[in-house]
Amino acid sequence: MAASNLRFGAHATREVGQDFSNMISQLPAAERSGAKIGVFTDPNVAKLPVMEVVEESLVREGLNWVVWDKCAVEPTDKSWQAAIDFARSSNITHFLAVGGGSSMDTAKAANLFTNYPEADLYEFINAPIGRGRPIERKLSPLIAIPTTAGTGSETTGTAILDIPSKSFKTGIASRALKPTLGIVDLNNTATCPREVAIAAGLDVLFHSLESWTAVPFNERTPRPANPINRPAYQGSNPISDIFSKWALETTIKYLPRISKDAQGDTEARAQMLLAASTAGIGFGNAGVHIPHAFSYPISSLNKGRPKERQYHHPSYAPDVPLIPHGVAVSLTAPAVFNFTAPSSPQRHREAAAIFMGDRAGELARVRDEDLGRVLQEEIRRFLDILGVPRGLSEVGYKNEDIATLVEGCMPQRRVLDLAPILAKDDKAQEREQLTHIVEGSMSW
Amino acid sequence: MAASNLRFGAHATREVGQDFSNMISQLPAAERSGAKIGVFTDPNVAKLPVMEVVEESLVREGLNWVVWDKCAVEPTDKSWQAAIDFARSSNITHFLAVGGGSSMDTAKAANLFTNYPEADLYEFINAPIGRGRPIERKLSPLIAIPTTAGTGSETTGTAILDIPSKSFKTGIASRALKPTLGIVDLNNTATCPREVAIAAGLDVLFHSLESWTAVPFNERTPRPANPINRPAYQGSNPISDIFSKWALETTIKYLPRISKDAQGDTEARAQMLLAASTAGIGFGNAGVHIPHAFSYPISSLNKGRPKERQYHHPSYAPDVPLIPHGVAVSLTAPAVFNFTAPSSPQRHREAAAIFMGDRAGELARVRDEDLGRVLQEEIRRFLDILGVPRGLSEVGYKNEDIATLVEGCMPQRRVLDLAPILAKDDKAQEREQLTHIVEGSMSW
Ligand SMILES: NC(=O)c1ccc[n+]([C@@H]2O[C@H](COP(=O)([O-])OP(=O)(O)OC[C@H]3O[C@@H](n4cnc5c(N)ncnc54)[C@H](O)[C@@H]3O)[C@@H](O)[C@H]2O)c1
Ligand SMILES: NC(=O)c1ccc[n+]([C@@H]2O[C@H](COP(=O)([O-])OP(=O)(O)OC[C@H]3O[C@@H](n4cnc5c(N)ncnc54)[C@H](O)[C@@H]3O)[C@@H](O)[C@H]2O)c1
Ligand SMILES: [Fe+2]
Ligand SMILES: [Fe+2]
Numbered sequence: 001m002a003a004s005n006l007r008f009g010a011h012a013t014r015e016v017g018q019d020f021s022n023m024i025s026q027l028p029a030a031e032r033s034g035a036k037i038g039v040f041t042d043p044n045v046a047k048l049p050v051m052e053v054v055e056e057s058l059v060r061e062g063l064n065w066v067v068w069d070k071c072a073v074e075p076t077d078k079s080w081q082a083a084i085d086f087a088r089s090s091n092i093t094h095f096l097a098v099g100g101g102s103s104m105d106t107a108k109a110a111n112l113f114t115n116y117p118e119a120d121l122y123e124f125i126n127a128p129i130g131r132g133r134p135i136e137r138k139l140s141p142l143i144a145i146p147t148t149a150g151t152g153s154e155t156t157g158t159a160i161l162d163i164p165s166k167s168f169k170t171g172i173a174s175r176a177l178k179p180t181l182g183i184v185d186l187n188n189t190a191t192c193p194r195e196v197a198i199a200a201g202l203d204v205l206f207h208s209l210e211s212w213t214a215v216p217f218n219e220r221t222p223r224p225a226n227p228i229n230r231p232a233y234q235g236s237n238p239i240s241d242i243f244s245k246w247a248l249e250t251t252i253k254y255l256p257r258i259s260k261d262a263q264g265d266t267e268a269r270a271q272m273l274l275a276a277s278t279a280g281i282g283f284g285n286a287g288v289h290i291p292h293a294f295s296y297p298i299s300s301l302n303k304g305r306p307k308e309r310q311y312h313h314p315s316y317a318p319d320v321p322l323i324p325h326g327v328a329v330s331l332t333a334p335a336v337f338n339f340t341a342p343s344s345p346q347r348h349r350e351a352a353a354i355f356m357g358d359r360a361g362e363l364a365r366v367r368d369e370d371l372g373r374v375l376q377e378e379i380r381r382f383l384d385i386l387g388v389p390r391g392l393s394e395v396g397y398k399n400e401d402i403a404t405l406v407e408g409c410m411p412q413r414r415v416l417d418l419a420p421i422l423a424k425d426d427k428a429q430e431r432e433q434l435t436h437i438v439e440g441s442m443s444w
Numbered sequence: 445m446a447a448s449n450l451r452f453g454a455h456a457t458r459e460v461g462q463d464f465s466n467m468i469s470q471l472p473a474a475e476r477s478g479a480k481i482g483v484f485t486d487p488n489v490a491k492l493p494v495m496e497v498v499e500e501s502l503v504r505e506g507l508n509w510v511v512w513d514k515c516a517v518e519p520t521d522k523s524w525q526a527a528i529d530f531a532r533s534s535n536i537t538h539f540l541a542v543g544g545g546s547s548m549d550t551a552k553a554a555n556l557f558t559n560y561p562e563a564d565l566y567e568f569i570n571a572p573i574g575r576g577r578p579i580e581r582k583l584s585p586l587i588a589i590p591t592t593a594g595t596g597s598e599t600t601g602t603a604i605l606d607i608p609s610k611s612f613k614t615g616i617a618s619r620a621l622k623p624t625l626g627i628v629d630l631n632n633t634a635t636c637p638r639e640v641a642i643a644a645g646l647d648v649l650f651h652s653l654e655s656w657t658a659v660p661f662n663e664r665t666p667r668p669a670n671p672i673n674r675p676a677y678q679g680s681n682p683i684s685d686i687f688s689k690w691a692l693e694t695t696i697k698y699l700p701r702i703s704k705d706a707q708g709d710t711e712a713r714a715q716m717l718l719a720a721s722t723a724g725i726g727f728g729n730a731g732v733h734i735p736h737a738f739s740y741p742i743s744s745l746n747k748g749r750p751k752e753r754q755y756h757h758p759s760y761a762p763d764v765p766l767i768p769h770g771v772a773v774s775l776t777a778p779a780v781f782n783f784t785a786p787s788s789p790q791r792h793r794e795a796a797a798i799f800m801g802d803r804a805g806e807l808a809r810v811r812d813e814d815l816g817r818v819l820q821e822e823i824r825r826f827l828d829i830l831g832v833p834r835g836l837s838e839v840g841y842k843n844e845d846i847a848t849l850v851e852g853c854m855p856q857r858r859v860l861d862l863a864p865i866l867a868k869d870d871k872a873q874e875r876e877q878l879t880h881i882v883e884g885s886m887s888w
C-alpha cells in the first residue's frame with residue numbers, strides 16, 4: 001500500500017509553479033518547450049484567492065498554461081467530455097486541479113483520456129455501465145490542490161461522474177489515476193460556505209467509518225494469487241485502519257466546530273483538511289461500502305425527477321438540482337451501520353465510543369446485539385447537530401422510490417463487494433437487505 | 445511525504461519470488477536473462493525458517509539468485525565493504541534483505557555501491573566523517589523482509605554502520621535508499637529471542653517518541669525555498685504525527701507483553717511488527733533526535749574499550765561486544781525527555797498520559813514545569829518492566845567517559861538539528877546541555 005505524496009501547510013500552494021518547473025526540467029530537451037499546463041477548476045473556485053495564488057506562481061515561473069474553468073459541480077458525462085475535448089485539443093502535458101472533488105476528478109479524467117486519445121468515455125468506466133478496461137499507460141503528471149476538506153481525491157485513484165441519462169453515478173478506479181502530488185493548504189478552504197464544508201465533512205466521516213468497517217482484506221473475495229495484485233479497494237487492513245480511525249476521531253471532534261464557525265475556526269479547518277486527506281488514504285486503500293453505493297442513485301435520480309420534486313441544497317448553485325455527495329452518503333448511513341454491526345461488534349463498539357465521547361462509559365452496559373441500534377442513534381444525533389436532512393423523505397424520496405433506489409445501488413459492485421454481512425451471492429436476499437436499509441432511511 | 449510500499453500479513457513472504465519475477469518481466473528482453481537476485485542476511489537468520497520460505501519461493505520461480513549470509517550484527521565499515529565487494533563482483537541486479545536492521549541496512553549499502561561502482565565507502569556517508577554526496581542515480585530494486593519488530597528500515601531511506609577505528613557510528617540518508625517493497629510478515633518474528641525482541645521494541649518506542657517531539661517541520665532551519673526540497677528528516681509534521689503517535693500507543697501497550705512472552709503472544713507480536721513499520725514511516729519523515737544521537741557513541745565506544753570493560757548483551761552472540769541499538773537509545777532517553785519537555789508541554793503531557801494509562805488522571809495536577817520530571821519517571825518505570833540496564837554505568841561507562849560520549853554525540857548533526865531546546869548555534873552551551881543529559885543518565 002502506498003500513500004500519495006502530499007505537501008501540507010498554509011501557503012503550500014505558492015510553489016506550484018516551481019513544482020511544474022522542476023517536473024518540466026526533467027523532460028528531454030526536445031519536449032521541454034512543448035510543455036503546457038492545463039489548470040482545471042470550476043466557475044466558482046476560479047474567482048477565489050486560491051486561483052490568484054496559482055496564477056501568480058505559474059506566471060512567476062514563466063510557464064505555458066491555460067485554464068479550463070468549466071468543471072461541473074458533481075461532474076457528468078457531458079462536463080467530463082467537454083474537459084477532455086479541451087485537454088486533447090490544447091495538447092496539455094501537465095495537469096493541475098484546483099477545487100473540490102468535482103474539479104479534481106475532472107482533471108483526472110482529462111489526464112486519462114488525453115493519454116488515451118483513441119478511447120471513448122465508456123472505455124474505463126466501471127462495468128457494467130462502462131467497459132472497465134484497466135489503465136496500463138503511465139499518465140501525465142497531475143498536481144491536485146483541494147479547496148474543500150472532503151473527498152480526499154488528491155490521494156485516491158478514483159474519479160466519479162454522473163450519467164444523468166442513465167440515472168447512474170459511477171466512476172473510474174485505478175492506481176494510475178492517483179495525483180503525482182497533493183498540495184494541502186489551509187488557506188484554500190477559508191472561503192468554503194458552511195453548507196459546502198459540512199457536506200464535504202460528512203464525506204470524510206463516512207470514508208472513515210466505511211473503510212474502518214469494510215470486509216477485512218484477508219476475507220475479501222476473489223482472492224488474488226499474489227497479494228501484490230490486490231485491487232486498490234482491498235478491504236480494511238492494519239495500515240488503512242490507522243488512517244481511517246484517526247480521521248474518524250478527528251472528524252467527530254472537529255466537524256461540529258465547523259458547523260458553528262465554518263471559516264473562522266482555523267484549528268478545526270486545519271484538522272478537517274488533514275482528516276480529509278487521511279480518510280482518503282484510508283478508504284483509497286480499504287474501500288467504502290453501502291452508504292457510498294446508495295449515494296450514487298440518491299444523487300443521480302434527483303436530477304431526473306420532475307422539476308417541482310427536485311432537491312436543491314442551500315449554498316449550492318440555486319439553478320442546479322443537487323443532493324451533495326456528502327449528504328447523499330449520510331442519508332442511509334445510520335441504517336447501514338445498524339445492519340453491519342454484527343459483522344464486527346468490537347469495531348462498531350469503538351466507533352460508537354468515539355461518537356459518544358464523554359458518554360462512552362454507558363457502552364459497558366450495551367450488549368453486542370444492541371450495538372447496531374446504539375450506533376445508529378449516535379450517528380443520527382451527530383447528523384442532527386450538523387443540520388443534515390432527517391432521512392430520504394426530506395430530500396424528496398417517497399416510498400414508491402424504494403425499489404428504484406435499490407436497483408440503482410445493486411450494480412455498484414466495486415463498493416458493495418466490500419460490504420460486510422451483505423448476501424452478495426444471493427441476489428434476492430441482497431435485494432431484501434438493501435430494501436430494508438432504504439426503508440429504515442426514509443425518515444427519523 | 446510518501447510512505448513505502450508495504451505488504452503485510454502472515455505468509456506474505458511466500459510470494460517474494462513472484463514479486464521478483466514481476467519486476468524482471470518488466471525489463472527489456474536483453475536484460476532479463478542477466479537478472480540476478482542477491483539475498484542479504486546474517487549467519488543466524490540464514491538458518492531460520494524464513495530463509496527456507498524465501499529460497500523455496502525463489503526456486504519455484506526459477507530465478508537466478510545467490511546468498512550473502514555474512515551481514516554483521518550492527519554492521520561495520522568492514523562488513524559493509526565485504527557485502528559491497530560481493531554484490532559488485534556477482535553482478536547483482538535485484539536485492540533482497542532478510543533480517544533485522546543490520547541485514548536491511550547492509551543490503552541498502554550493497555545496492556547503492558553496486559550502482560556507483562566507482563565510489564568508495566566514504567562517498568555518501570554523512571559529513572563530517574564521510575563526504576555526504578547526494579545520491580542522484582536510481583538504485584536497483586530492493587525488497588526488504590524484516591525479521592525483527594524494530595528498526596522500520598523496510599520503510600526508511602537510512603542505512604547505519606559503525607566505524608570502530610574512528611569510534612563513530614553514523615550512516616547514509618537518502619530517499620533513494622528506500623526499499624521498493626517491504627514484506628511485513630508475522631511469521632518472521634516468531635523466532636526472535638526475548639532480548640532481541642525487547643531491544644528492537646525499544647527502538648520502536650524511541651523512534652515514535654523522538655519523532656513525535658522533534659522540532660516541527662515549519663520551524664526547522666535551514667528552511668528550503670520550496671517545501672518539496674525538505675530533507676527526508678524534515679521535523680515533526682501533521683502526517684508523521686499520526687504514525688508516530690499510533691506507534692507510541694501501540695508499543696507502550698504491547699511491548700510489556702512481549703517481555704512476558706516474546707514468541708507465543710501472537711497478537712502482541714503482530715501489533716509490534718506493525719508499530720515498527722509505522723514508527724519507521726513516522727521517524728523516516730520527521731526524524732529522531734538526542735537519544736539516537738547518543739546511541740551511536742554509546743554503541744561504538746563499547747567496542748573500543750579494553751576487553752574486560754566491554755559490555756555483552758544477553759542472547760546476542762557471546763563473542764561480540766554489543767550494546768544493542770535499542771538499548772543504547774534507551775539509556776539517555778529519560779534524561780532527554782526531561783530536558784525537551786518545556787519545548788512542547790502539550791506533546792510531552794500526552795506522551796506521559798500514554799505511559800501512565802489508567803493513572804493518567806493524576807496528570808491533571810501536574811504543572812507544565814514539572815512535566816519533564818514526571819515523563820522521565822514514567823519512561824524509567826517502563827524500562828524497568830522490560831529489564832533494561834538502569835543507566836550508562838550498568839553497561840560499563842564511568843564518569844570519566846562523559847566528555848568522550850558528548851564529543852561523539854555532537855557531530856551527529858542530521859539528528860541533533862531536530863532536537864528541540866538544544867542550543868545548536870552556541871557550541872559551548874550545547875556541550876553543557878548534552879553533558880548534563882549524560883550526567884543524568886549514569887544510573888537511576
Ligand atoms: N475521487 C474521489 O476519491 C471522490 C471521493 C468522494 C467524492 N468524490 C466526488 O467529488 C464530488 C464532490 O466534491 P466536493 O465535495 O469536494 O465538492 P465540489 O467540488 O463539488 O464543490 C462543491 C461546491 O463548493 C464550491 N467550492 C469548492 N471549494 C470552495 C472554496 N474553497 N470556497 C468556496 N466555494 C468552494 C464549488 O464551487 C462547488 O459549488 C462528487 O462528485 C463526489 O462524487 C470523489
Ligand atoms: N535503517 C534504519 O532506519 C535503522 C533504524 C534503526 C536502527 N538501525 C540499525 O539496525 C541495526 C539493528 O537492527 P535490529 O535491531 O533489527 O537487529 P539486528 O539485525 O542487529 O539483529 C539482532 C540479532 O537478532 C537476530 N535475529 C534477527 N531476526 C531474528 C529472528 N527472527 N529470529 C531469531 N533471531 C533473529 C540476528 O541474527 C541478530 O543476532 C543497528 O545497526 C541499528 O543502528 C537502522
Ligand atoms: Fe465519498
Ligand atoms: Fe533506531
